Amino acid sequence: MTSDVPMNISSLPRKARPLALAIPFFVAAAAATEGQPPASQMLEIPAGELQTLACPDLARICDPSEYVERTVPIKAFKLAAMEVTFAQWDACVADGGCHEESSGWAYRNREVHPPCVAGEVCQYPFDEGWGRGERPVVHVSWEDVQRYLSWLNAKTEQTYRLPTSEEWEYAALAGADSRFPWGDALDPEMLNCNGCAGDWGGVQSAPVGSFPANRFGLHDMLGNVSEWVSSCVPLNEPGSQQCTSYLYRGGAWSFDAPNIDPRRVNWNYAEFRAPFLGFRVAQ
Known part of the structure; x- marks a missing residue:
């Protein structure tokens, strides 16, 4: 189950107005603090x-023809400069924090892929043969992400979480009134997508931080890999709080350039995993 905002979204209002903005347009993110459990700056x-x-009734899914303009206040929060990497996730697996006994993530067509070995249930998400390290982790479901967050919070004694959908969109636009944080036209040099510049587009993910940051200092909010957020799709019943699926945002290396937009919304089941889907953490 998945759904998208219609593709005539270029005509929609795009405004994200911070109360204060003092960060240069292109900012290089610093490395994670040495000696701490893996977590992005x-x-x-x-x-x-x-x-x-948005839909007039936030407790249901509606037809795009029903959308109404809505102004959402955003409180100050923190967001990771980059997406969670394989190195960060693998540290969780090695420490016993990201285990699911029935996962078998790295098995494809009955072949075993490193770092998994034959005869063992694999706990490491499959990297598609692109390499691990500083590439964004993929093949992790929304439910898997909750295990990572629990582990990270226990290790750091802090409270990490996924951003809400509204927080994510606000951060992706980074104060811009234009369609994209850099202007109204998609710049293929600014992101990793199918049809964009570089060696990765339409082929595989790029190492995190390979493209310029936006005004807030955030890398890869658009393209590279899509990102799970905390917001869910509730049952189509008035007042229902039971989630059926969760949203993910941002497009990915596999998305065609016309389908990349800060307002594009996708959703899928909490157990869904894909080679184009990862996440970043918020506080």
């Missing part, structure tokens, strides 16, 4: 407001 995202479109 956390950047301060200033408070502001997001002008977006």
